[in-house]
Amino acid sequence: MRFGFSGVSDVGLVREVNEDAFLLLPEEGLFCVADGMGGQAAGEVAARIAVEEMAEFFRLTGRDAEATWPFPEERDRSYGENRLLAGMKLANLRIHERAGADDGLQGMGTTLVCASFAGPGRELLVGHVGDSRAYLLRGGSLSQLTQDHSLLNDILRARQLTPEEIAAFPHKNVILRALGMHESVEVDVQRLELREDDLLLLCCDGLTGPVPDARIAEILRAGRGDLRRTAQALVDAANAAGGPDNVTCVLAQLLEA
Numbered sequence: 001m002r003f004g005f006s007g008v009s010d011v012g013l014v015r016e017v018n019e020d021a022f023l024l025l026p027e028e029g030l031f032c033v034a035d036g037m038g039g040q041a042a043g044e045v046a047a048r049i050a051v052e053e054m055a056e057f058f059r060l061t062g063r064d065a066e067a068t069w070p071f072p073e074e075r076d077r078s079y080g081e082n083r084l085l086a087g088m089k090l091a092n093l094r095i096h097e098r099a100g101a102d103d104g105l106q107g108m109g110t111t112l113v114c115a116s117f118a119g120p121g122r123e124l125l126v127g128h129v130g131d132s133r134a135y136l137l138r139g140g141s142l143s144q145l146t147q148d149h150s151l152l153n154d155i156l157r158a159r160q161l162t163p164e165e166i167a168a169f170p171h172k173n174v175i176l177r178a179l180g181m182h183e184s185v186e187v188d189v190q191r192l193e194l195r196e197d198d199l200l201l202l203c204c205d206g207l208t209g210p211v212p213d214a215r216i217a218e219i220l221r222a223g224r225g226d227l228r229r230t231a232q233a234l235v236d237a238a239n240a241a242g243g244p245d246n247v248t249c250v251l252a253q254l255l256e257a
Contacts, residue, residue: 001117002256006227010235013243019043020204020248023051028058029117031252035132035204038108046095046110046180053091080118081189084127088187095180109180113202122194127187130178137199142217149177199253206247211237227251
């Protein structure tokens, strides 16, 4: 398969350290964004471990490799889904182990959203933990593929809040699920069939916090296939809105199946 892809990460205008990381691995059809947390430089470490483990695992378990899955309960799933789940769970375990072995890294964790172009056709798998998101631009319309694992999103599922109540909610940054928090983790995975000209966006909340979805859609529609310029325009929009956090965007487009 042939891909168009680009990734950009920026520290923003407020933070001193960029605790985000992203992965572009087109030879394995894998793209990821991680948003680390944990104080000092621990979040940076967690995010880096996440993307490095995903890259190593996917390189070791290519379609021609005989994979030995470390999570037997997942063996009844499809190859692509099994591979994505196992990679994310291994990344979680490595982060948890590293935090347990180093007092300075205790409590570190990271969100992770991954897109895996899983086979010879147009199937896309999206896996995520936390509040980093995946979006799909199709026919000029933007749809959010993932649901945040956050306290705010849990409350929104239980009852409706006004935009003013959401803006004033004091715990918007509370994440209920992240890699490294526990020895095991629940990963949400979904699959969809891509169409011609579909554009995938993976991003952290440094983009989706300050920049409304409508503005994100505007920028994606204006990109006209220049993914590098479009990814940079998204980062610029977050910084123009105050740049309150690190901001990372990855764009991927299937050009040929």
